[in-house]
Amino acid sequence: MEANTYNPALFEDKWYNFWLEKKYFHADEKRVLKGEKPKFSVVLPPPNVTGVLHVGHALNSTLQDIVCRWKRMKGFEVCWIPGTDHAGIATQWVVERELAKEGLTRHDVGREKFLERVSKWKEQYGNRIINQLKKLGTSCDWDRERFTMDEGFSKAVRRAFVTLYKEGLIYRGKRLINWCPRCHTALSDLEVEHEEEQGNLWYIRYPVVGGDGYIVVATTRPETMLGDVAVAVNPDDERYKHLVGKKVLLPIVNREIPVIADEYVDPEFGTGAVKITPAHDFNDFEVAQRHNLPAIQIMDDWGRITAEPFKGMDRFEAREAIVAMLKEEGLLEKVEPYVHAVGHCYRCKTIVEPYLSDQWFVKTKPLSEKAIEAVKTEEIRFIPKQWENTFFDWMYNIKDWCISRQIWWGHRIPAWYCKECGHINVSEEAPEKCENCGSTNLYQDEDVLDTWFSSAMWPFGTLGWPEETDDLKAFYPTDLLVTGFDIIFFWVSRMMMMGYHFMGEKPFSDVYVHALVRDEKGQKMSKTKGNVIDPLEMVEKYGADTLRFTLAALAAQGRDIRLSERIIEGYRHFANKIWNIAKFIFSALENVEMKGAVAYAPEDRWILSKLSDTIETVDREFENYRFNDAAKAIYQFLWSEFADWYIEFSKQRIYKGNEEEKRTAAHVLVTVLRDAMKLLHPIMPFLTEEIYQKLPNRDAESIVIAPWPSIEYKFKKDEERVEIVKEIIRGIRNVKAELNIPPSTPVEVFVRSDNDKLMETIGKMAASIRQLAKVSEIHSTSEAPSGCVSFFLPGIEVYVKVGELIDVESEIFRIMKKLKGIEKDIQKLEKKLANENFLKKAPREVVEKNRAELEELKEVFEKLSGTLQQLKDMEIG
RNA sequence: AGGGCCGUAGCUCAGUGGGAGAGCGCCACCUUGACGCGGUGGAGGUCAGGGGUUCGAAACCCCUCGGCCCUACCA
Numbered sequence: 043m044e045a046n047t048y049n050p051a052l053f054e055d056k057w058y059n060f061w062l063e064k065k066y067f068h069a070d071e072k073r074v075l076k077g078e079k080p081k082f083s084v085v086l087p088p089p090n091v092t093g094v095l096h097v098g099h100a101l102n103s104t105l106q107d108i109v110c111r112w113k114r115m116k117g118f119e120v121c122w123i124p125g126t127d128h129a130g131i132a133t134q135w136v137v138e139r140e141l142a143k144e145g146l147t148r149h150d151v152g153r154e155k156f157l158e159r160v161s162k163w164k165e166q167y168g169n170r171i172i173n174q175l176k177k178l179g180t181s182c183d184w185d186r187e188r189f190t191m192d193e194g195f196s197k198a199v200r201r202a203f204v205t206l207y208k209e210g211l212i213y214r215g216k217r218l219i220n221w222c223p224r225c226h227t228a229l230s231d232l233e234v235e236h237e238e239e240q241g242n243l244w245y246i247r248y249p250v251v252g253g254d255g256y257i258v259v260a261t262t263r264p265e266t267m268l269g270d271v272a273v274a275v276n277p278d279d280e281r282y283k284h285l286v287g288k289k290v291l292l293p294i295v296n297r298e299i300p301v302i303a304d305e306y307v308d309p310e311f312g313t314g315a316v317k318i319t320p321a322h323d324f325n326d327f328e329v330a331q332r333h334n335l336p337a338i339q340i341m342d343d344w345g346r347i348t349a350e351p352f353k354g355m356d357r358f359e360a361r362e363a364i365v366a367m368l369k370e371e372g373l374l375e376k377v378e379p380y381v382h383a384v385g386h387c388y389r390c391k392t393i394v395e396p397y398l399s400d401q402w403f404v405k406t407k408p409l410s411e412k413a414i415e416a417v418k419t420e421e422i423r424f425i426p427k428q429w430e431n432t433f434f435d436w437m438y439n440i441k442d443w444c445i446s447r448q449i450w451w452g453h454r455i456p457a458w459y460c461k462e463c464g465h466i467n468v469s470e471e472a473p474e475k476c477e478n479c480g481s482t483n484l485y486q487d488e489d490v491l492d493t494w495f496s497s498a499m500w501p502f503g504t505l506g507w508p509e510e511t512d513d514l515k516a517f518y519p520t521d522l523l524v525t526g527f528d529i530i531f532f533w534v535s536r537m538m539m540m541g542y543h544f545m546g547e548k549p550f551s552d553v554y555v556h557a558l559v560r561d562e563k564g565q566k567m568s569k570t571k572g573n574v575i576d577p578l579e580m581v582e583k584y585g586a587d588t589l590r591f592t593l594a595a596l597a598a599q600g601r602d603i604r605l606s607e608r609i610i611e612g613y614r615h616f617a618n619k620i621w622n623i624a625k626f627i628f629s630a631l632e633n634v635e636m637k638g639a640v641a642y643a644p645e646d647r648w649i650l651s652k653l654s655d656t657i658e659t660v661d662r663e664f665e666n667y668r669f670n671d672a673a674k675a676i677y678q679f680l681w682s683e684f685a686d687w688y689i690e691f692s693k694q695r696i697y698k699g700n701e702e703e704k705r706t707a708a709h710v711l712v713t714v715l716r717d718a719m720k721l722l723h724p725i726m727p728f729l730t731e732e733i734y735q736k737l738p739n740r741d742a743e744s745i746v747i748a749p750w751p752s753i754e755y756k757f758k759k760d761e762e763r764v765e766i767v768k769e770i771i772r773g774i775r776n777v778k779a780e781l782n783i784p785p786s787t788p789v790e791v792f793v794r795s796d797n798d799k800l801m802e803t804i805g806k807m808a809a810s811i812r813q814l815a816k817v818s819e820i821h822s823t824s825e826a827p828s829g830c831v832s833f834f835l836p837g838i839e840v841y842v843k844v845g846e847l848i849d850v851e852s853e854i855f856r857i858m859k860k861l862k863g864i865e866k867d868i869q870k871l872e873k874k875l876a877n878e879n880f881l882k883k884a885p886r887e888v889v890e891k892n893r894a895e896l897e898e899l900k901e902v903f904e905k906l907s908g909t910l911q912q913l914k915d916m917e918i919g
Numbered sequence: 920a921g922g923g924c925c926g927u928a929g930c931u932c933a934g935u936g937g938g939a940g941a942g943c944g945c946c947a948c949c950u951u952g953a954c955g956c957g958g959u960g961g962a963g964g965u966c967a968g969g970g971g972u973u974c975g976a977a978a979c980c981c982c983u984c985g986g987c988c989c990u991a992c993c994a
Contacts (some may be wrong), residue, residue, distance in 0.1 A: 431923070
């Protein structure tokens with residue numbers, strides 16, 4: 043404790059390594075199974091292996107760590123399982139980009155070599171984010187670390203797939219899906235981001251066959267007309283009734299297509315006539331099915347046109363070309379600017395294409411029911427509750443989930459096709475022969491599963507499923523999930539579906555949905571905007587504890603966090619303050635013999651009582667995931683109560699007291715410090731350990747496993763009396779400040795009170811009052827002395843003798859100002875208490891409180907008026 | 920189009936039916952034996968605006984304005 047200022051770099055790594063060596067974070071399933079300890083289990087949302095730690099991760103893991111460390115100290119066997127996600131599309135993309143630098147594509151190197159390359163990449167960088175988490179102090183059970191593609195997990199995934207397939211909940215079919223022509227894979231509905239974009243509505247004339255004139259259709263995608271199979275109108279639309287059943291000639295292609303009637307068409311929009319392109323539009327696909335129309339594909343999987351006369355042209359080039367050709371032929375009636383939502387790939391932002399292809403799907407409706415029920419009955423709770431709506435909204439409208447991806451990095455679909463009979467063999471291990479015809483001529487499906495399919499199994503896959511492990515028995519279901527709202531659909535709801543289906547039980551009890559971390563202007567942080575705050579840089583500059591405390595202090599429920607380096611810097615002051623509190627206490631201990639009896643002074647009971655209140659508050663706020671309130675309570679206690687008042691009080695005895703007084707003060711200092719460090723440990727693990735280790739009253743090998751403090755002290759009366767002493771000191775300082783008397787000028791003080799207990803407390807604390815308010819002497823008096831400035835507190839009058847220092851005029855001004863304020867309050871209260879409705883309808887205690895307040899104000903008013911009169915007399919005289 | 924969130928001190932935000940609060944910033948003063956990353960004292964608010972419910976509203980309801988987000992296949 044030699045250093046004058048807080049320097050976290052000197053001890054953070056040291057203590058983290060110590061904790062790892064001691065295996066404090068390792069959960070013992072046997073202790074739980076034997077009933078020796080209650081369990082508390084959490085799974086860490088696995089970050090992408092490609093990931094680099096950002097503030098969102100920091101917030102996420104800090105909040106979990108706070109709860110886990112708190113529970114650990116409360117005696118729970120805490121099992122917090124970390125790991126990483128293989129992040130199929132994202133990871134593949136990173137490696138493909140590397141290849142591209144060498145001028146290669148994945149197809150050039152081939153599947154096997156490519157996968158080797160990805161694995162190598164994962165070996166090299168996959169643990170980066172895990173190591174970064176450790177810098178933050180994360181207390182995960184690293185012995186249980188998992189990866190969504192490790193051997194056990196792969197087995198779990200195959201088991202789940204096969205089971206769902208046999209139950210008819212997974213099927214294969216040719217459907218229209220979202221396709222990313224750049225990533226070259228199918229995407230689920232969720233992986234498509236819709237963004238408003240400025241486009242056009244092109245009005246195109248389709249000549250009516252065997253008649254005169256045209257039917258005009260409006261479209262945002264003229265290039266798809268090559269695949270049109272009909273024109274649809276609303277059946278009730280009088281304008282077009284005569285045309286239904288007739289044919290029109292599709293321009294450029296010169297194909298005759300029917301005019302059909304379908305409810306789907308909105309007569310109000312555009313011309314009320316819609317071109318139908320089943321292979322390239324989701325709505326059109328459905329219309330076509332209702333009318334038994336074929337789907338004509340005119341684009342390949344790279345987004346290139348396959349139909350003449352534009353074969354080989356990119357979809358957007360083709361749009362220009364077709365519009366130009368239509369214009370030339372006089373078939374383009376008009377063009378209107380039009381804003382519409384366009385789907386983009388969530389990974390590479392390429393515009394996605396509805397694409398007709400063979401894919402695997404999960405039937406989600408049957409799986410969703412139990413999950414919905416669980417949230418309804420609060421078997422699973424969302425915190426804050428408002429997120430339930432988001433969850434329900436999606437679950438009620440859930441659609442089948444496309445789980446096949448045309449990439450290589452991921453869990454390969456365990457399906458083998460028979461070349462002889464076409465049968466699909468689905469099994470966990472590669473079959474030797476076709477189960478239908480016995481042929482050995484089999485080949486495996488090329489596709490892999492959506493990454494979210496495996497992460498949906500995270501809460502039980504990490505515990506060893508499908509084996510019936512002790513871990514599963516001890517730790518499933520987990521207790522808490524902490525995550526961001528952006529993956530409620532992707533991940534949270536799917537874990538619920540899978541958890542109930544395979545475990546027959548919920549995967550977790552509480553889902554705490556945390557905020558999004560924005561920059562100080564409220565904008566999302568992004569590398570392109572350059573407004574990111576790098577948590578590791580912050581750890582280096584200010585310490586992990588400071589960053590953690592900042593995040594906790596800002597984590598109010600249901601609101602985004604605006605973070606700036608300035609705020610983090612501000613909270614380092616708090617860490618520094620704690621450092622200095624400890625420094626003072628350790629130096630105070632040097633000259634004290636701790637053995638022997640102690641006798642509490644009033645201020646001792648006061649701070650111990652406050653400590654108990656704080657323990658109560660912190661416990662409650664942690665229980666309710668109100669991290670900001672817990673942080674605030676500790677901050678307030680340590681700084682505003684302990685440092686500002688108690689430590690100042692204690693100096694009287696530490697520096698000037700007899701042996702017993704010194705010992706008592708030291709004893710209380712150390713008790714409060716220890717318990718306060720424990721309260722703070724979940725939020726600031728390193729600093730609290732550093733201090734705890736130096737405490738003479740340490741009650742465990744490490745604060746990590748130290749018992750959570752209990753509520754032992756309740757001295758309400760002492761608490762109240764010491765509060766009044768504080769008010770006296772504050773009042774004297776205030777008088778000096780307002781009368782422009784330098785704070786250091788000693789003054790004489792008289793107090794008058796009928797409250798013997800209070801007078802006794804004042805007597806005991808006289809030395810503190812003299813020192814802290816710079817008072818020369820404090821006397822008890824039975825009547826108001828003259829030549830004094832006075833103020834009044836509940837049950838006591840205080841007179842400050844200012845003698846010739848007094849400036850009568852400014853004191854008169856001061857009192858008049860006060861009287862004015864009091865008068866206003868009295869009037870307000872009198873009016874309230876004159877209101878019969880208030881007296882009749884308000885609860886009695888509220889009325890009583892108001893009455894008492896009024897009485898008190900009236901008393902003070904009278905006393906102050908007396909003083910004022912005295913002063914006025916002095917002025918005249 | 921539907922849904923949600925937010926608007927409180929200069930800034931960032933707590934506060935959800937009975938006294939308008941915190942941190943930072945600001946002003947003045949202080950080399951007080953842990954800390955100037957400190958101490959003491961202080962200034963500062965029509966709780967976005969309007970209406971309603973209530974004895975009583977920053978809080979509950981409705982409307983308006985302003986900011987943000989999510990969901991959705993309207994060509």
